[in-house]
Amino acid sequence: xxxxxxxxxTILPTRKEKSVCEVQRKLFGDDTNMNSKHCxxxxxxxxxxxxxxxxxxxxxxxxxxxxxIGQSFAFDTLHNLxxxxxxxxxxxxxxxxxxxxxxxxxxxxGLIDVSLSIHKFPSTICRTPRTLLKYxxxxxxxxxxTLLFGFASFSMYLPHKYCxxxxxxxxxxxxxxSKSTSSDQTLNIKRLANEFIYQFPLLYGDRQNVISIHTxxxxxxxxxxxxxxxxxxxxxxxxxxxxxxxxx
Numbered sequence: 001x002x003x004x005x006x007x008x009x010t011i012l013p014t015r016k017e018k019s020v021c022e023v024q025r026k027l028f029g030d031d032t033n034m035n036s037k038h039c040x041x042x043x044x045x046x047x048x049x050x051x052x053x054x055x056x057x058x059x060x061x062x063x064x065x066x067x068x069i070g071q072s073f074a075f076d077t078l079h080n081l082x083x084x085x086x087x088x089x090x091x092x093x094x095x096x097x098x099x100x101x102x103x104x105x106x107x108x109x110g111l112i113d114v115s116l117s118i119h120k121f122p123s124t125i126c127r128t129p130r131t132l133l134k135y136x137x138x139x140x141x142x143x144x145x146t147l148l149f150g151f152a153s154f155s156m157y158l159p160h161k162y163c164x165x166x167x168x169x170x171x172x173x174x175x176x177x178s179k180s181t182s183s184d185q186t187l188n189i190k191r192l193a194n195e196f197i198y199q200f201p202l203l204y205g206d207r208q209n210v211i212s213i214h215t216x217x218x219x220x221x222x223x224x225x226x227x228x229x230x231x232x233x234x235x236x237x238x239x240x241x242x243x244x245x246x247x248x
Contacts (some may be wrong), residue, residue, distance in 0.1 A: 027132070074221030075215075081173060082143040084212035090135050090143075091203060093158075095238040103204060108157040109133065115153035121145060141235065147173055165203055168196040169216075176219060181228045190220035 024115050032169050075081075092098055093105040104113065114131040120126050129142040129150070138146070151170045155163045172192040193216050201209040219229075226232055 038068040057184045060222060071218070071221050071225065073218075073222075073231060074226045075219045076232075076234050077144075077173075077176070077229050078140045078234045078238065080212075081176075081219070082140045082147065083192050085169065086143050087135075087138075088208075088210070088212045089169075092208060094132075094135060098146070099233055102159060103162050105154075105157055107169065112153050112157060115156065116150050119150060119153060121149050125149075140238070144173075144235075148177070165196065168192050168199070172196065172216075172219070176223055176229050178228060179230060181223055186223055189223055193217060193220050 054153060059069065061068060061072070090102060092101075094109050096106060098104050099106050109132055116129060116132055125141075125145050127139060127141040127145065129138065129146050132146075147170060151167065154166060158166060169192075175189050175192070177180070178185065181189075197214070197217055200213055223229065
């Protein structure tokens with residue numbers, strides 16, 4: 001809790017002596033409490049909102065006997081990997097509030113931006129990233145392109161241990177975006193995800209280990225259960241939504 005405000009954040013400290021499943025169960029404790037809100041009475045919307053712990057509402061699918069909130073949804077790379085995890089990293093590196101932290105790149109953002117601007121991206125991408133100075137306004141496709149192909153620009157300025165940590169996410173993203181996934185690839189995806197999650201609080205602190213980082217733990221399960229992420233990517237849906245919003 002921030003001592004200067006009444007706001008709170010949910011952190012997910014992970015250590016190797018704890019299994020991923022244990023951390024996942026801890027995460028959804030609040031979610032389970034929210035699901036039993038019918039046991040309580042609320043005088044107004046604000047009281048109910050506070051009880052929801054920041055969630056928009058309850059998920060009625062939880063009443064199904066074999067439904068698991070973590071495993072039964074396919075992993076959404078658009079919102080979880082690119083707009084979630086990678087955007088969180090960009091905020092940590094370039095937000096002024098972290099300028100005194102060892103991972104801060106705010107003094108190097110201009111140099112990294114120049115490096116990205118002269119980078120030759122594959123011709124198959126649909127949108128090349130705009131200037132890094134506008135990273136907060138990046139579309140998911142720009143974040144995707146930057147993560148998949150911009151590692152070299154960040155590696156020149158990130159401290160070594162943070163650079164190696166980012167590389168885990170880059171390789172993980174490439175593997176899960178593959179058109180086919182073998183059993184060996186699936187195993188590597190799981191190892192990379194677990195190592196990324198384990199190292200994150202050690203490098204950035206437990207306070208930064210929020211839900212947008214934790215969601216990576218569900219990526220390997222999604223690949224095992226539903227196949228490669230291209231099968232259920234929401235990037236295509238976003239394109240159609242944009243098309244129809246302009247047309248109608």
